[in-house]
Amino acid sequence: MIADIFSDANRRNPFPVYDQVRAASPVFHHGEFGLWMIFDYAGVERALTEYESFSSRYGPDWIIFTDPPRHSKLRALISRAFTPRSIANLETRIAELSKGLLDELIPRGEMDLAVDYAFMLPLMVIAEMLGIPLADRPRFRQWNQVMMEMSHTIPTRKTPQAMKATSDFITATGEMGEYLTRMLELRRADPRDDLLTRLDQAQVDGQRLTHNEILGFFQVLLLAGSETTTNLINNAILCFIEHPDQLARVREQPDLLPSAIEEVLRFRSPLQWMYRVARSDITIGGQTIPAGKLVLAMIGSANRDPAQFSNPNEFDIARQPNPHLAFGKGIHFCMGAPLARLEGRIAISHLLTRLKNVRLATEEPWEPGKGLHGHGPARLPIRFDPAVL
Numbered sequence: 001m002i003a004d005i006f007s008d009a010n011r012r013n014p015f016p017v018y019d020q021v022r023a024a025s026p027v028f029h030h031g032e033f034g035l036w037m038i039f040d041y042a043g044v045e046r047a048l049t050e051y052e053s054f055s056s057r058y059g060p061d062w063i064i065f066t067d068p069p070r071h072s073k074l075r076a077l078i079s080r081a082f083t084p085r086s087i088a089n090l091e092t093r094i095a096e097l098s099k100g101l102l103d104e105l106i107p108r109g110e111m112d113l114a115v116d117y118a119f120m121l122p123l124m125v126i127a128e129m130l131g132i133p134l135a136d137r138p139r140f141r142q143w144n145q146v147m148m149e150m151s152h153t154i155p156t157r158k159t160p161q162a163m164k165a166t167s168d169f170i171t172a173t174g175e176m177g178e179y180l181t182r183m184l185e186l187r188r189a190d191p192r193d194d195l196l197t198r199l200d201q202a203q204v205d206g207q208r209l210t211h212n213e214i215l216g217f218f219q220v221l222l223l224a225g226s227e228t229t230t231n232l233i234n235n236a237i238l239c240f241i242e243h244p245d246q247l248a249r250v251r252e253q254p255d256l257l258p259s260a261i262e263e264v265l266r267f268r269s270p271l272q273w274m275y276r277v278a279r280s281d282i283t284i285g286g287q288t289i290p291a292g293k294l295v296l297a298m299i300g301s302a303n304r305d306p307a308q309f310s311n312p313n314e315f316d317i318a319r320q321p322n323p324h325l326a327f328g329k330g331i332h333f334c335m336g337a338p339l340a341r342l343e344g345r346i347a348i349s350h351l352l353t354r355l356k357n358v359r360l361a362t363e364e365p366w367e368p369g370k371g372l373h374g375h376g377p378a379r380l381p382i383r384f385d386p387a388v389l
Contacts, residue, residue, distance in 0.1 A: 011368040011375065014272065015313065018301035027285035035294040036278075036287075041309075041325070043285050044302035047276050047295060049330035054276035054295060056332060059150075060173075062216040064224070064332060065275075071331060077209050078217055078335065081198035087338045090125065094343055097124050098350050106354055106386045110361055114369075114380040117351075118233035122226040122343055130218070131194030132183075139179070140222060146172040147223045151372040173219070180215050195221075225336050231270030231369070231376030232261070232344045237351065238366075238380070239264055241358060243315045250317055251352060260317035261344050265303075266324035267315050272300035272375045274328065299325050300375060355384040 004010055010017055018039055021028055026040035038044050047054045051067055059065040063074045098121055105111045123144070127137050149165035187197045199214050209217075240247040250256050276295040281288055289295060303324045304312040327334035334340070351358075360366075361381035369378045 006372055008368055009365070011372070012365060014300060014375070015304055018298065018304055019313075022301055022305065025285070025287070027287040027289070029287070035296055036289045037273075037296045037298055038285065039298045039301040039305075040285060041302040041305035041307060044297045044299060044325060045329060046284060047297035048274065048325065048328050048332065051331060053279055053282050054297075055279050056276060058275045058277050058294065060169075060216065060219065061212065062220045064220060068331065073204070073207065074209070074213060074217075075331070075335070076204045077202045077207070077213075078199070080202040080204065081195060082335055084338055086129075086195070086198075087342060090129070090339070091342060091346070093128065094121075094125055094346050095350075097121060097128075098346055102350060102354055106384075109386065110381065110383045112379050113237060113382050114230070114234050114377050118230045118347070118380070119226065121233070121347055122229040125339075125343060126221055126225050129195045130183075130221075131187075131192055131196050136179075139175075143172050143176060143219075144222055144226055145370065147219060148227065148370040148374075151370075151374075173215075176219065177211075177215050180218055181211070184211070184214070221336070224334070225339065227369070227371065227374055228270045228334075228336065229340045229343045229347075231268075231374055232264060232340060233347045233351075234376045234380050235268035235270065236261065236264045236344070236348050237358065237382070238377070239267060239315055240352075241360060246315055246317045247352075254349075256317050257345060257349060257352075258341075259319070259322075261341060261348065262322045262324065263315060263317050263319050264344075265326035266309070266319070266322055267303070268375055269300040269303050269324070269326045270376060271326065271373060273298045273373055274332075299328075354387050354389065356387045357385045359383055 005014065005017055021037075022039040026038065026043055028037045028039065030037055038047055055067050056065050056071070057067055063071060063078065066074060101117050101120060105116055111117060123137065123140060127134075127140060132140065146165075146168045149161070150169050183196055184200055187194075187200055191197045191201070199209060199217065202209060240250075246260070250260050273296040276297055278289045278291050278293050278295055280291045283289075302308070303326065306312050308323070309319075327337040327340075359382065361383045366377040367379050368374075369376050
């Protein structure tokens, strides 16, 4: 069963497989793909936090794929531009964007939640944060889709899809580099109150980000910044459709919404795994991972580990405590977590307020998103009754 973990059926519902493998062997060697998978909470937490043993150096030259000391330098510089205050200041604008989207969609009584709303809202927010012209947003969407395909390039998966994904990513990176050059030239001539200007001007000890470092963060923000929130919104609605008792509970007690969002993050983690590379032979979970081997820290499994969470397969919007690993842990804890939580709170609140009797529009199983590392639908047709406000 583990050999088929990347099938559509298992990507829709990977949790029975996780439970089975975790109980039998929390650290599993996947011979076909030439990698090691860690399924238990304690093991995943180690892989995410012990950077001396588990390197992040796998993938493009992005901050999430760097180790100290370079990671420390990049994070310090980016944090100067990507501040909690700048995120908090977006609340009113995010609410306006959400309202505008729903004003167009709600009169129909149906929509593709994933395509029409959950994908569009975070993409619009990121474009506004960066100061990207409205006319350029379709290009952003195209680049986002290309980067999502990169998860199909797991070593030894030398499929035509994986080879095409690599080629498309190289092409898109070149296009994004040229685009960013033009945008930065405009910002230097006419600085604005946007993230691109702040990234270009950020300094720590007299050092600034290079063009390639800004490009790397530009790509991370475009991919992770939209995908995580998109999956969070879609997965929340799926959870509420599947658990009407919890939907009724949050409607009766709106102050439970922040806790409900944390439970969605745990129960259906938007990001199911993260790459790491063993720096040396590592003994973990009764197994020895050889030096240099690729490791998948299975976040989605860790967040269902009964050793950490009571009744882990129960969706409980008031769960406390809830130390999920959906945003990682340690030095690589997601810088965008406050933004994802803010967008999720606004979007889900608007959906619960303005849509009643939400149900799936088809009995067909939902199609998983393009990225193998993600958990959430690529399309989610729903029907609903517009609420009377």
